[in-house]
Amino acid sequence: MRMLTQIRNFTVYYSDIPALDQINLDINCGETLAVIGESGSGKSTLALGMASLLPVNARIGGEILWPEFKAQSATPGRDIGFIFQDPSSSLDPVITIGSQLVEVIRAHKKIDRAKAKEQAIILLERVHIPAPSESFFRYPHQFSGGQKQRVAIALAIAATPRLLIADEPTSALDTIVQREIISLLQKLQREDGLAMMFITHDIALASGLADRVAVLRQGRLVEAGRSADVLENPQNAYTRALIDAVPQLEASHD
Numbered sequence: 001m002r003m004l005t006q007i008r009n010f011t012v013y014y015s016d017i018p019a020l021d022q023i024n025l026d027i028n029c030g031e032t033l034a035v036i037g038e039s040g041s042g043k044s045t046l047a048l049g050m051a052s053l054l055p056v057n058a059r060i061g062g063e064i065l066w067p068e069f070k071a072q073s074a075t076p077g078r079d080i081g082f083i084f085q086d087p088s089s090s091l092d093p094v095i096t097i098g099s100q101l102v103e104v105i106r107a108h109k110k111i112d113r114a115k116a117k118e119q120a121i122i123l124l125e126r127v128h129i130p131a132p133s134e135s136f137f138r139y140p141h142q143f144s145g146g147q148k149q150r151v152a153i154a155l156a157i158a159a160t161p162r163l164l165i166a167d168e169p170t171s172a173l174d175t176i177v178q179r180e181i182i183s184l185l186q187k188l189q190r191e192d193g194l195a196m197m198f199i200t201h202d203i204a205l206a207s208g209l210a211d212r213v214a215v216l217r218q219g220r221l222v223e224a225g226r227s228a229d230v231l232e233n234p235q236n237a238y239t240r241a242l243i244d245a246v247p248q249l250e251a252s253h254d
Helices: 043-050 097-108 113-126 145-157 175-192 203-209 227-232 237-244
Strands: 003-014 017-028 032-036 058-065 080-083 163-167 195-200 212-217 220-226
Touching (some): 017 058, 017 195, 017 220, 032 203, 043 058, 080 145, 097 145, 113 145, 145 175, 175 195, 212 237, 220 237
Parallel strands (some): 163 195
Antiparallel strands (some): 003 017, 212 220
């Protein structure tokens, strides 16, 4: 399997406080890497750092390499799509969702507005927004929470990225909608050949979703490997504690 990106000695400080400390990880083309940890573990900081979305006061060390790209660098929005926990972070409340999609598509593809509109409607159909041609003209407040997250996913994949970063995209949704969103992400990943970094505190969810898992604690990587290996035979006490906290957790990978 080809390697998409290499994270090497990645460190993030806010003032003198380390949010991430010497993180080393690889992400392969087409795979799902789940990054697991409690609140404050640094997992969202890692996601934001991958997408160049860290605040300006963050001090960053190390490097992120992209062997698949000639320039060894990736362009956020084009090569990297990002899904936030709260879809409102991605949506402008006073602009129709169709106009927002068209803007993103045209920012990264050299096509006219009419062609971009066609692609936007196709994207809405792909993420299962009802009546996509009519929904194109609606505003974010006219959609449910789950539908807003679907629109946010459409925005994230609009430029056909190679890596999709999903930062706890289902944690604010009810159980049924969570399953639907996870199923949608898996479908899009298969269809587009995406690699996905899935950020979660839910180790049970990660066990059924990810090819590999990485466990963060207090800004440090404490364990990483194939999902089945880590979940069935954890080498770190913290990982074991996370697993023991989930009743009857069974890894779903062979």
